Amino acid sequence: MQRRRSSSRTNYQYFEPPYAGPAWPTVIEPIYYEYIPALQEHNTHGKDDEFTLEDLKSLLNTTGESVIDTLWEKLVVNAPVAPRLSTEFSSPPISPNEAPQNPPEPIWKDFAPKKSSRGFLSTLFEVLSGRAGAKIRVAEREFEYAKAEWNRNRVSRELAMDAHLRAVKRYEAESGEYKRQRTLIERTLANATVRHTVFKQRLHLAVAADKEALTSLVQHANEGSVAGIEALAQQIPRTIPMTLALPDVQATFDQSNGILLYTISLPNLENANLCVELKTKFRKATDKEVRTAQEFLLHALSLRIIHEVFATSEMSKVQMVGLNMKLEFINRHNGRWMNEIIGSLAVTRSEFASLNIAEVNPKLCFRSLKGVAAPSFQDLSAVRPVLIFDRDDKRIVEGREVVDKLEAETNLAAMDWEDFEHVVRELFSKMFSARNESAEVHVTRASRDYGVDAIVHDPDPIHGGKFVIQAKRYVNTVEASAIRDLFGTVQNEGANRGFLVTTSSFGPDAHAFAKGKALTLIDGTHLLQLLQKHGYTFRINLAEARKLLHGR
Template structure:
């Protein structure tokens, strides 16, 4: 697994991009940084224009026009927030794999081969032959002198021609050596460029093929790319985590929503001529809260739409979307990360919705979404499903029911065997819906004994299970402890299983809480339901306990 940490100091953004393929991770990081740089450039441009307005707008007419421009930009920003959901309906959210590939060209110019040199023509001896006159024919010495002189001139011309020819050839040979050296380096550089380009594109192609083969990690990475491509204002966090259950084809999205403090509030800017000053008007707090709630519902529906629409291989049957907000607790001044809305929907149900015509809150509620009626209040809720499979407390389990028969006294079992028996029973109970049950490290009746992950859209989520092999009535303290554990674990429900019964105060405490109390009779019924028999004899267990002491 490769990962790259990227950040943008100007925008105060940070992401860790993970993946199996190095070049895919690097390409995704490059695309993300490019988007951030573009956002930063736009922000810088806006700030530059703002500075220019203050410096340039000296004339009152210009200041009035400047105020009108600021008003226009403020209204456009408010409208952009209002169009959050509709914006995505004009976009094809499927990943264009070819756009991720490196299509760059090798830009280094190929060296030019030196031209074949042109050589001077070799001197022609005939052209150097002397011309004899009448005297030369009479006086042989004169004739010989002319012959000797012509031979000398020819030899000198020939020698010079040879030297010049050799110089040209030597220079050409040197130029060719230099050219071949440059050409060799150019070829090696191009080969290296083409190799890296091929490796990158092969990695992306491999990622594509893994996705088309519905490989779980590739589906998660694909959905990560889809949400990363979604365009939001640069001041939105746009952070998320994704998990995928291949058994029931459910995608889980943990999405960081913007805090209400991110909301634009400027409505109008007027230039007061008489005072030579600007006056800003803002939308009311009530309007901000209403707009904020709509925005969060819009983001939720938009994310569901983008993921379902991009699902080119029908790998996703349903999506669980959990919306989280990083905010400051006004009571203690500390940062908090709280889940304020959660919804689960099937692809068939969601894609049948006409998002152009819906009112986002009504649509969310119709999908049985969970959340406060006033999202701006940031009221925490338990997510419908929040799978956290990596837990250091989980240990290997073993089956116990094979050794249980009608003579087995559950109240006298070894406490570890009892916890594994409870895990095994609930595993059979949840298996039909693709659920999973894991037992935790030895606790001796303290904390969490087992954790169930149930993908069922109605009863599902993370369920904490505690097993109490008691021989006395279970008091309210054990039930109160279970409720505290459910809250600390961020679970949707808690189940307490005991071989004994519960006192009235225990039942009263659990009445209006997401708690289920199973006594010895319920336990025997559950065991019988899954084809096993046993007994619970509290007196016998007490006697055996005394004998051990």
């Protein structure tokens, strides 16, 4: 018997898959720092950055190794972390479910009763008995019901189909946007990775170049060459971690005596942003606090530089360090800018060996080492350097051997004035060489009795320095104005002392002016005595010289 078809109403609905949309990751790219070469100033503040006196006090914080040794520790490739995504990519849009099935419209042949297979008599019997008609009527009712049901569900089917089509279109749009956005982020990540790779390569090259430069610098210093030691010496102050940069650093090495002389320009703290730290904020430093900081910088930096030189194994040939600390400041008396030495110090290795600069009072320690500094930082003034050399003076000319060619009874007052200058140069050369073989005495270009006639460079750490000499082959008394000129020359040259040597004599005013100053006056009598000590028996006859030179 044919099974009756269900008469329940079918609910044709389409449920879209849930999709809240992607949470896109961001590309996290590191901040690429500017690589500071190891052989470069290691100051950490800019001109407008705030810093305090406590920052300056870190100058005295030393470690067990020199700053040059610490450079090797910095020569490593500290590349930043590679770029990455903040999160993983979210899942792509979900593909729509299959479209709802649209059943075919019912047709009669699917409901018509099947023909009997019993034979003719059986079929005739069903017809005559009315069973065949009953089957047909039942099939017709089912067919009509199915057809009506199919018609009733047509709207819901169409709505479900429309919903599926919309879902398909939305999926295609969202999938395309997902691919586009993901491609963009992946491209951004790829570009960031390229930048990271390039930075690492440049960093590797920079570190390798630094290692090569530092190796060469240390190697030349180890070899003991003057140029190598001077190059390493110039690097040491710039390698000290400082609050402000040093405007200029110059170093000169005297190999024969193991003396290293620095000339360093200090930063003027009046032009810096010095602050005082309070409990909850900072305030700008007063003028008095700035002056205190400037004085501290002079003393502390001097001690730190000397400490670093002696702590550097490659500087073992240096037995003494001299420092001339210069500062560019305004002279409050005339309003002009000055660039003068305001502090000077010279210390031997043995003198410095017992000091622990981390625990000293910089000013007291500086003074105990016989350093000299400006007496007042409120009214700055220049000081006489403890040690200074200037072997590159372009005024220097080649000396001539004159003394041994002169006859024993030569009248010095009547000889050629230029030859007299060479006689004085030879005398001082013998005098200084007897004390220190490394002392050098040079004659300058012809000056016709003004300026500097000879310059002495003596590297002796106690009695040495720079000395200027004026030689005056005079037949008349030397006036006080010549002594005043010499004193001005001594100051301009930055010399330790000035000598005025004459064949005549000095008046009372000249002696009065020279008293208490770094001046030595050598008259004719004293000159002959000095020459006699070295075996020369020259004479000075002023009357004879006047007659020969001036005809009277």
